[in-house]
Amino acid sequence: MSATTGGNAPDELVFEALPPARGRGFATTWWGRSWLKALEDSALDGERLRQGRRHARAGAVGAVSVRPGRLTAVVRHADGTRLRADVLLRRLAAAEWDRLLDGASAEAGHIAALLDREMPPRLVEDAELAGVDLLPGVGDLDPECECGEWDHCAHTAAVCYHVARLLDADPFLLLLLRGRGERELTEELQRRSAARAEEAHAPARTPAHAPARTPAQAPAGEPAAEVYGRRAAPPLPPPPPLVAEPGAGPALRGGIPPAPGLDVEALEFLVADAARRAARMLAEALAPRHASTPPPAPLTEADDAVRMVATGRPPDGIAARLARARGRGAREFATAVRAWEVGGRAGLAALDEEAAPASARALAQLTGAWAAADARPALRARGNRWTVVGEGVQLRCGAEGLWWPFTRDGGRWWPAGPGEADPAAALAAARAAGPTAGPSDVQEPPD
Numbered sequence: 187m188s189a190t191t192g193g194n195a196p197d198e199l200v201f202e203a204l205p206p207a208r209g210r211g212f213a214t215t216w217w218g219r220s221w222l223k224a225l226e227d228s229a230l231d232g233e234r235l236r237q238g239r240r241h242a243r244a245g246a247v248g249a250v251s252v253r254p255g256r257l258t259a260v261v262r263h264a265d266g267t268r269l270r271a272d273v274l275l276r277r278l279a280a281a282e283w284d285r286l287l288d289g290a291s292a293e294a295g296h297i298a299a300l301l302d303r304e305m306p307p308r309l310v311e312d313a314e315l316a317g318v319d320l321l322p323g324v325g326d327l328d329p330e331c332e333c334g335e336w337d338h339c340a341h342t343a344a345v346c347y348h349v350a351r352l353l354d355a356d357p358f359l360l361l362l363l364r365g366r367g368e369r370e371l372t373e374e375l376q377r378r379s380a381a382r383a384e385e386a387h388a389p390a391r392t393p394a395h396a397p398a399r400t401p402a403q404a405p406a407g408e409p410a411a412e413v414y415g416r417r418a419a420p421p422l423p424p425p426p427p428l429v430a431e432p433g434a435g436p437a438l439r440g441g442i443p444p445a446p447g448l449d450v451e452a453l454e455f456l457v458a459d460a461a462r463r464a465a466r467m468l469a470e471a472l473a474p475r476h477a478s479t480p481p482p483a484p485l486t487e488a489d490d491a492v493r494m495v496a497t498g499r500p501p502d503g504i505a506a507r508l509a510r511a512r513g514r515g516a517r518e519f520a521t522a523v524r525a526w527e528v529g530g531r532a533g534l535a536a537l538d539e540e541a542a543p544a545s546a547r548a549l550a551q552l553t554g555a556w557a558a559a560d561a562r563p564a565l566r567a568r569g570n571r572w573t574v575v576g577e578g579v580q581l582r583c584g585a586e587g588l589w590w591p592f593t594r595d596g597g598r599w600w601p602a603g604p605g606e607a608d609p610a611a612a613l614a615a616a617r618a619a620g621p622t623a624g625p626s627d628v629q630e631p632p633d
Contacts, residue, residue: 197367197632199359201352206245208618210507211611213350217357219607224322229338247348254365257349261341271341273349274328278318285316295473298358298428301372301430310472320364333590349537377417383424421496428469432461451563452507455500462497480495482531488512492519492534496526514609517598527588536582536590537601541569548583555610563613579616591616 213219229235241247241261247267251258257273278286289312290296299306311321329335329342338346353359358368435457438450470476485493491508494500500508509519525537548570556562564575571581578594579602588605589612602619606612 197362197370198251199362200253201250203248203250204245204348206349207243207351208452208614209266211606211608211614212239212242212347213354214604214606215305215354215357217310217360218350219354220321221360222347222350223325224327225338225343227324228327229343231337234335234338235343236341237340238338238345239347241344242347243342247344250345250349250352252352252359254362256326257363259345259348261344269332269341271332271339271345272330273342275322275326275363283366286313286318286320287374287378289313289316291375291382297372297375297379298469298472300358300375301428302469303356303358306474307361320360345595363459372522420628425472426468428472431466432458432465435461451501452504455494455498455504459498461495485531489531489534491512492522492526495519496523521595521598521600528529528601528604529588530630532584532586532588532605533590533601536584536605537599541571542584544570547587551583551589552609555608572617574613576615579613579620581612581616585608591619593619 187560195605213222226235246262248262255274255277255406257275259271260268261271263269279404290309291298296306296309296312298594299309299469310320316350319326325340327346329338331339331341333339333341349359358371361371435454438444438454438457444450477536488511491511495505495508506516509516512519513524514522514601522534522537523535527533529536544567552572553566563577565572565581566575571580573580578598579594580594582590582592582604584590586605588607590605591602593602593616594600600619603612603615
């Protein structure tokens with residue numbers, strides 16, 4: 187996915203057409219799903235939305251122009267007909283931008299998350315408290331199309347579904363639609379943040395107009411607060427800035443040979459892993475509400491071995507040693523590494539945890555996931571796991587409410603992708619991945 191700056195407007199970005207989206211949901215981030223909810227709650231004709239989804243999934247949406255207040259793309263029909271479709275979104279007023287930027291610059295985590303292409307929920311909440319609607323709501327996505335329909339048609343719906351994929355990768359596009367580009371925003375956020383930091387750490391000054399005490403008014407002795415204050419520690423320094431990437435470790439090769447028994451390659455891997463964890467912990471510490479967020483439970487040594495391989499990609503020899511530390515075979519360890527790659531701690535839990543009773547919420551989601559009864563697959567249930575009969579694919583509903591797709595891999599279940607909020611999207615991902623073992627396998631893996 188790549189973008190170029192529009193030739194006619196400095197704040198216009200043009201994204202090349204995306205490949206078909208078969209086997210995956212259009213939006214995986216919460217802000218991408220909020221964008222689609224605004225569309226789906228506004229459209230009057232559900233059939234037009236379904237047609238739009240088909241167009242977008244088939245890759246019928248051409249290059250997309252994103253500029254303040256407007257999206258534009260050409261949608262291609264199967265017969266070769268091409269129609270221009272536009273979607274309009276109200277631009278924020280200058281006063282709204284001022285309130286939004288003032289709140290965002292007050293939280294170091296907001297700036298860091300945006301630069302990391304994430305949209306922190308707290309930023310949207312703070313904006314709403316300031317009277318600024320950052321995400322679109324019902325009726326905010328205004329359609330215009332050459333087909334002449336006054337409500338959302340299949341073409342404007344296709345553009346919205348297509349743009350949800352772009353928003354997933356870069357939430358700055360939503361801010362551009364609201365009126366300001368990435369460079370202008372980051373420069374203004376950094377300017378306001380620096381001004382706040384300078385003001386917070388400036389030495390206190392006595393007002394010039396404060397009246398001086400006369401000897402008769404001055405109390406005898408020294409105030410206790412002043413004496414105590416002189417003994418107090420100096421103020422804390424400002425928080426450190428976020429790092430763009432983990433630091434490099436020291437050079438451990440060359441010169442003096444290592445001590446007997448010291449595995450230099452393994453030590454270098456551990457140093458790099460420590461740097462990655464430190465960078466991640468710093469980002470979490472600077473995130474909003476970190477002080478009031480309970481820390482996660484520590485990983486077991488076995489699960490930490492999985493994390494190290496999934497995030498660090500060590501040489502084969504080191505990976506084999508870590509697999510032995512988990513106390514399982516190489517194939518089972520590879521499955522656990524895959525689970526961490528697609529979902530981190532939650533993905534590993536979906537793989538490892540025993541089947542639990544299905545929640546009422548999960549059952550309700552599963553019931554409403556397919557509009558037509560004949561579209562619902564035949565499912566065999568075991569607790570919070572549902573296996574599609576005869577297909578070698580499975581859905582698991584995790585404790586956090588996400589649906590995890592799995593496919594059959596010989597006698598095991600293999601994580602097929604990240605967790606999805608919609609069970610139908612998770613099933614599409616599992617079917618797209620497909621069972622890696624053929625139908626000739628004699629025994630299906632246990633549910």
